[in-house]
Amino acid sequence: MSARKCVPASRRSVLLGTLAGSLAACSARRGDGTERAALWYAYGGKNREVLERLLRRFHSDPRHPRIDATFQGDYFESLAKVRTAIAAGAAPAMTHVVAEVVPYLAEAGALEPLDGYEGAAELDLIPGLAQSGSYQGGAERPLYAVPFNRSVPIMYVNGAMLERARLDVPRDWSELRAAANALTVRRGAEIVVWGFECPVSWWFWVALLASAGGSVVDERGTVTLGGQAGVRALDLWQALIHRDRVMRPPLGRDYNAWQVGTQDFLAGRAALLWSSTAFLRYIEENARFPVKVAPLPRDVRHAVPNGGTLFVLLRAAEEREKRAAWQFLRWMTQREQTIEWATSTGYIPVTRGAVTELERTGYYDAHSNDKVVLGELDAIEPWPWSPTLFRVQREIMDPLLEDAVLSHTDAAEALAKGRREARLP
Amino acid sequence: MRPARRHEPYLLLAPTLLLLALFFLFPFLLAARESLYAWDLLTPPTYVGLANYRALLERGELLRAFRNTLAYSAVVVSGALVLGLLLALLLDRKGRLAAFVRSAVFSAYVVSWVAVALLFMWLLDGEAGLVTRIALAVGLPKKNWLGDPDIALYTLAVVSIWKIAGYAMIVFLAGLQDIPPVLYEAAALDGAGPFMRFRSVTWPALGPSAAFVGTTSLILSFQAFDIVRIMTQGGPVHATELFVYAIYEQIFLNLRVGRASALTLIFGVLVLSLTALQLRLTRGRGAA
Numbered sequence: 001m002s003a004r005k006c007v008p009a010s011r012r013s014v015l016l017g018t019l020a021g022s023l024a025a026c027s028a029r030r031g032d033g034t035e036r037a038a039l040w041y042a043y044g045g046k047n048r049e050v051l052e053r054l055l056r057r058f059h060s061d062p063r064h065p066r067i068d069a070t071f072q073g074d075y076f077e078s079l080a081k082v083r084t085a086i087a088a089g090a091a092p093a094m095t096h097v098v099a100e101v102v103p104y105l106a107e108a109g110a111l112e113p114l115d116g117y118e119g120a121a122e123l124d125l126i127p128g129l130a131q132s133g134s135y136q137g138g139a140e141r142p143l144y145a146v147p148f149n150r151s152v153p154i155m156y157v158n159g160a161m162l163e164r165a166r167l168d169v170p171r172d173w174s175e176l177r178a179a180a181n182a183l184t185v186r187r188g189a190e191i192v193v194w195g196f197e198c199p200v201s202w203w204f205w206v207a208l209l210a211s212a213g214g215s216v217v218d219e220r221g222t223v224t225l226g227g228q229a230g231v232r233a234l235d236l237w238q239a240l241i242h243r244d245r246v247m248r249p250p251l252g253r254d255y256n257a258w259q260v261g262t263q264d265f266l267a268g269r270a271a272l273l274w275s276s277t278a279f280l281r282y283i284e285e286n287a288r289f290p291v292k293v294a295p296l297p298r299d300v301r302h303a304v305p306n307g308g309t310l311f312v313l314l315r316a317a318e319e320r321e322k323r324a325a326w327q328f329l330r331w332m333t334q335r336e337q338t339i340e341w342a343t344s345t346g347y348i349p350v351t352r353g354a355v356t357e358l359e360r361t362g363y364y365d366a367h368s369n370d371k372v373v374l375g376e377l378d379a380i381e382p383w384p385w386s387p388t389l390f391r392v393q394r395e396i397m398d399p400l401l402e403d404a405v406l407s408h409t410d411a412a413e414a415l416a417k418g419r420r421e422a423r424l425p
Numbered sequence: 426m427r428p429a430r431r432h433e434p435y436l437l438l439a440p441t442l443l444l445l446a447l448f449f450l451f452p453f454l455l456a457a458r459e460s461l462y463a464w465d466l467l468t469p470p471t472y473v474g475l476a477n478y479r480a481l482l483e484r485g486e487l488l489r490a491f492r493n494t495l496a497y498s499a500v501v502v503s504g505a506l507v508l509g510l511l512l513a514l515l516l517d518r519k520g521r522l523a524a525f526v527r528s529a530v531f532s533a534y535v536v537s538w539v540a541v542a543l544l545f546m547w548l549l550d551g552e553a554g555l556v557t558r559i560a561l562a563v564g565l566p567k568k569n570w571l572g573d574p575d576i577a578l579y580t581l582a583v584v585s586i587w588k589i590a591g592y593a594m595i596v597f598l599a600g601l602q603d604i605p606p607v608l609y610e611a612a613a614l615d616g617a618g619p620f621m622r623f624r625s626v627t628w629p630a631l632g633p634s635a636a637f638v639g640t641t642s643l644i645l646s647f648q649a650f651d652i653v654r655i656m657t658q659g660g661p662v663h664a665t666e667l668f669v670y671a672i673y674e675q676i677f678l679n680l681r682v683g684r685a686s687a688l689t690l691i692f693g694v695l696v697l698s699l700t701a702l703q704l705r706l707t708r709g710r711g712a713a
Contacts, residue, residue, distance in 0.1 A: 080678060084677070109467070249569065250660075250661060394679060399660075399662065402660060406661055421484075424480070425473075
């Protein structure tokens with residue numbers, strides 16, 4: 001049953017009808033007969049420039065359909081609009097969503113199964129970045145998502161500060177605390193340079209939790225929030241902020257925090273920064289000091305969550321639009337485009353052919369930071385296929401982490417509260 | 426006065442009543458109904474009775490939105506009144522400089538909320554913002570203006586006051602210029618000093634202006650959304666979650682239409698109650 005059919009027509013259609021008028025129209029054919037499809041994307045800055053460049057190239061081939069790409073804000077704003085558009089019967093044919101959301105949308109019947117589309121089995125994707133490796137049991141489910149901009153959390157290091165402090169790149173949590181302490185610069189009571197910065201958000205906490213040997217959801221699908229590993233993860237942040245005073249307290253919410261972290265790092269106000277590989281090229285191009293990247297320091301194991309987004313087609317869109325969107329999606333996963341996207345941004349190339357080609361041409365020898373990022377493929381942890389994951393992230397964990405870190409509440413008690421909330425309907 | 430035909434007043438009222446019913450009453454009733462369902466816009470809705478209201482109470486979201494909105498409104502309304510009045514008193518004079526300053530102060534009111542929010546995010550940055558730099562330069566401690574749960578709401582309120590004080594000033598200026606100079610002359614002849622003249626002449630004469638500024642800034646503070654969305658997204662730790670933003674967060678970020686509808690309904694009742702109170706007070710004053 002399609003998602004559109006799920007919605008009762010009577011009272012809700014009145015509400016949704018008003019929304020439909022304000023959302024982008026998704027006509028599948030231009031006046032001149034050219035096929036077209038709508039793509040809603042969630043990039044600003046450099047990533048947007050690269051996507052627009054690729055779109056121009058796609059459109060330069062007259063055999064290709066027209067892709068009407070529209071910027072829809074950050075990942076969560078875009079998701080809100082996509083969901084509203086689906087309910088209003090004005091869904092775009094294609095969008096891209098964060099990995100945690102795919103199970104929720106798929107189980108709600110909003111996503112188009114892609115197995116039947118031409119060439120779906122021959123996409124040459126890197127398993128750890130494809131649906132098969134991004135989710136526990138991802139290979140056994142219908143194909144709903146194709147990797148687009150995939151990333152992992154990574155540590156950015158101000159090479160000049162590290163050298164001045166005569167330190168090595170920290171490799172585990174105790175070395176991280178020691179390095180952050182050594183790199184923090186104080187002038188009286190004021191902290192001029194923070195030894196360590198990291199957005200206090202779900203993705204980085206999951207990275208810490210995975211490194212401490214835990215997982216958010218157990219094998220039976222119960223939300224455990226990592227048990228003791230989750231507590232250790234949260235406790236590390238609290239120690240860095242309150243006991244050591246070497247980590248800048250929460251930088252802001254959602255992607256504001258990521259931007260603030262990047263700005264602080266580039267301005268020399270932070271020596272070590274945890275962020276996404278997505279910022280690699282931007283940071284390298286704008287830093288006035290040598291930038292090193294390194295895997296996140298580990299606790300009991302080396303593990304990171306996969307991040308970034310995957311392309312999805314929306315079931316509610318018209319058939320010919322979906323076919324046009326699929327054509328673009330396949331084109332984007334071809335070697336040339338995959339390489340351009342990855343090397344221009346910092347995202348990981350999503351096809352094996354692209355990686356082989358970059359290795360063959362010596363790209364990774366010339367770009368050691370990219371090589372570090374690629375090495376993280378071995379440490380990627382799949383997400384549980386849990387439709388509640390998105391709610392746990394947005395409604396429970398993000399505010400809970402912010403609260404626990406700011407008010408320095410007991411980490412075990414905070415997570416116990418989170419588990420209780422996760423059990424509520 | 427009696428109408429020639431009994432139905433004529435209703436005919437004249439009909440277009441307005443129809444619009445009000447279509448765009449206010451009907452959505453309100455729709456929200457009342459939706460508040461009894463759990464619905465995420467994608468999967469079929471489920472009837473849950475009063476569970477949405479219970480969840481809002483148990484999770485403390487209702488009380489938090491209520492408390493934050495009232496605190497924000499109290500600071501914005503009183504701040505706009507005081508600052509608007511002070512500016513009006515200072516700038517109620519002739520001359521190019523006064524005219525220029527009046528225009529400059531008022532110009533903030535016509536700038537968009539988004540632009541104001543972005544500007545102040547830059548100014549208030551806890552590390553490198555101009556405000557932080559000035560505070561440090563004069564020996565004050567560093568403050569995380571938007572990141573500290575104890576002060577973030579008041580920081581937003583101060584930004585809002587900065588934005589709307591120019592409007593309050595214009596209203597007070599109009600009120601000041603309406604006061605006959607003869608009243609001041611009479612008060613001066615009676616030996617009243619500047620403070621006495623303000624207390625006995627200016628302030629009573631500005632009563633309607635103050636009521637107008639109070640009402641408009643109250644409405645504006647209850648509608649606040651852009652500034653929260655841009656500057657804090659309701660954080661840190663929900664400290665700046667005002668009613669309208671809480672509704673947005675429930676429906677668009679948490680995917681909970683039912684809870685958003687429940688909040689909308691409660692918010693609607695709150696606004697209606699305040700309006701009724703204000704009407705009662707105004708009419709009471711009119712009757713006196």
